[in-house]
Amino acid sequence: MKRTAQLFIVALFAGAFTLGAYKLFLEKKSNKIVLEAQDTPFVATSIGTSAKGAGINEVDFTLAAEKTVNAVVHVKNMTLGKSAPNSLFDLFSYGSEGSQRPQVGTGSGVIISPDGYIVTNNHVIARSSELEVTLNNNRSYEAKVVGADEASDIALLKIEAEDDLPFLAFGDSDNAKIGEWVLAVGNPFNLTSTVTAGIVSAKARSLGRNQSFIQTDAAVNPGNSGGALVNTNGDLIGINTAITSRTGSYVGYSFAVPSNIAKKVVDDLLEFGNVQKGILGVGTVLRESRQALELGIDEIEGVYVSRVEEDSGAEKAGIQEGDIIKKVDNVKIRKFSELTGYLSAKRPKDKVDVTVDRNGKLVTLPVTLMKNQTIQVPVMGFVVKNLSKQDKKQFKLDEGVKITAVPEGYSSYNLEGKVIVKLDDQDISDIEDAKKAFSNVSRYGRTSITLIDENGERERLIFQ
Structure with a gap:
């Protein structure tokens, strides 16, 4: 035992001596000296840090998670879909389309009020026959659809819970x-x-x-x-x-x-039960299109106005074709999606200040947004608008929708500028009627459109 202790002490001293000799005589110095007269190849920099810290390890996600998890729910969508017949019995009983079978889709939702209003995506609840919402504590409730908007893909649900629910308020x-x-x-x-x-x-x-x-x-x-x-x-x-x-x-x-x-x-x-959209009333040209290249606007920063809608807020405010929209209120506009994104939070009759570049000079125009007067109808793709006062006087009509543009496949029919007054047996009074009627058009069936031309003459076209 005594000999072992002596050997350990000798080994310890030998190791210390070897390390000291290496550090003193063999280790290369890593210091670098830059003389004042030398052109210094280094630039002194200071790296700013955010209030949350220098990096991901300093960012605290726990507060946000604690505030959020209990306000997020599971949404189960039960739909009835048709399946192909699996047997002769199914074929005779249900026909070639088969029987209706329950199908289940799932998604998430966010509670936005203590009394059970929940926002989710429209595609999560689309075509639902039954909706079930499960909270983070695993309690489940039947949900009803308050309303939905396909364009924004937002839907609003409501559940009836016994107690106030944890919820999230909308931020900016x-x-x-x-x-x-x-x-x-x-x-x-x-x-x-x-x-x-x-x-x-x-x-x-x-x-x-x-x-x-x-x-x-x-x-x-x-x-x-x-x-x-x-x-x-x-x-x-x-x-x-x-x-x-x-x-x-x-x-x-x-x-x-x-x-x-x-x-x-x-x-x-x-x-209102539906979405109120405030429309500026301008059309633009996609940057990547051939028309943008021809006009030399494929690299501009802003939104080029290629068309001003008749009777729109833009027309009344004095926005002109060829203007480049640079700013709306205090928001800089670089591309069309920024313009539509900002206006999507506005309603008809809201007022905005639109700053345009007109021949190199910035002009700010106050615009009152208006209700949408133009839509592209489903299936056939016509662009139609509600009749203006001038249209009603010219065509001697009180109701109908005016065709302002058609897809290439219908260009030979000379439809632009004519007014649709009837689709099959359904009267068309405005763009909402047109949207509903055209959504029921079959791509493989026969469709009859009754039109009035600028001379007041009625014509009937059949498409099949």
């Missing part, structure tokens, strides 16, 4: 910054609420539907649709809606309807 999505940390909270597989983190990757992102989305890299999967996008303060700044993926699963990008748009849709559904 206009204040969201690119690079800001966000959480995506959903209930995708009825596993109770799930939280993922990312940053705001872009704002006013368009997916080809004239919409304006917040883009984030927080992981979002199909069942997250209708869930909450919140900042690190727990403010609701978006409703998660879509992903871009070839596989159908998350691959890096997801999109949310900004809270300012979702709130406006919800308020409209509660107050």
Whole structure:
């Protein structure tokens, strides 16, 4: 035992001597000296840190998660779909289309009031025959649809709970910054609420539907649709809606309807039963189009006005074809999706200040937004508008819709400028009538359209 202790002490001293000799004689110095007379190749920099800290390890997500998870719910959509006949009995009983079979779809939703109003996506509840909402505490309730808007993909549900529910209030999505940390909270597989983190990757992102989305890299999967996008303060700044993926699963990008748009849709559904859209009344040219290249506007910053709608707020305010919209109120406009995104939170009769570049000079014009007077009808794709006072006088009509544009396939029929007064046996008085009537047109059936031309002559065309 004594000999062992002596050997240990000798080994300890030998190791210390060896380390000291290495440090003194063999280790290379890593110091670098830059003389004052030398052209210094280095630039002194200071890296600013956010109030939350220098990086992800210093950002606290727990507060936002605690405020959010109990306000996010699981939405189950039961629909009846037709399946192909599996036997001769099914064929004789139900025909070639088969029998109706229950189908289940799922998504998420966000409670926005203590009395049980829930916002989700329209596609989550579409064609539902029955809706069930499950809270984060696993209690389930039957839900009813208060209203829905297909254009914004927002729907409003209502459940009747015994007690006040935890809820999230809408934040201001206009204040969201690119690079800001966000959480995506959903209930995708009825596993109770799930939280993922990312940053705001872009704002006013368009997916080809004239919409304006917040883009984030927080992981979002199909069942997250209708869930909450919140900042690190727990403010609701978006409703998660879509992903871009070839596989159908998350691959890096997801999109949310900004809270300012979702709130406006919800308020409209509660107050009016439908969405009130304030329309500026201008048309534009896509930057990537051949027309944009020909006009030399493919690289402009702003929205080029290619058309001003008749009797619109833009026309009355003096906006002209060829103007470039640079700003609305105090919001800078760089592309069309930013314009539509800002106006989506407005109603008819709201007033906005539109700043345009007119031949190199900035002009600010006050515009009163108006109710939409123009739509593109389903199936056939005609662009039609309500009759103006001038139209009614010219055509000697009180009701009908005027065709302002047609798809290429109908260009040979000379339809532009004529008024549709009847589709099959249904009278058409305005664009709402036209939208409903054309939505029932079959692509494979026979359709009759009754028109009045500018000379007051009536004609009837049959398409099949």
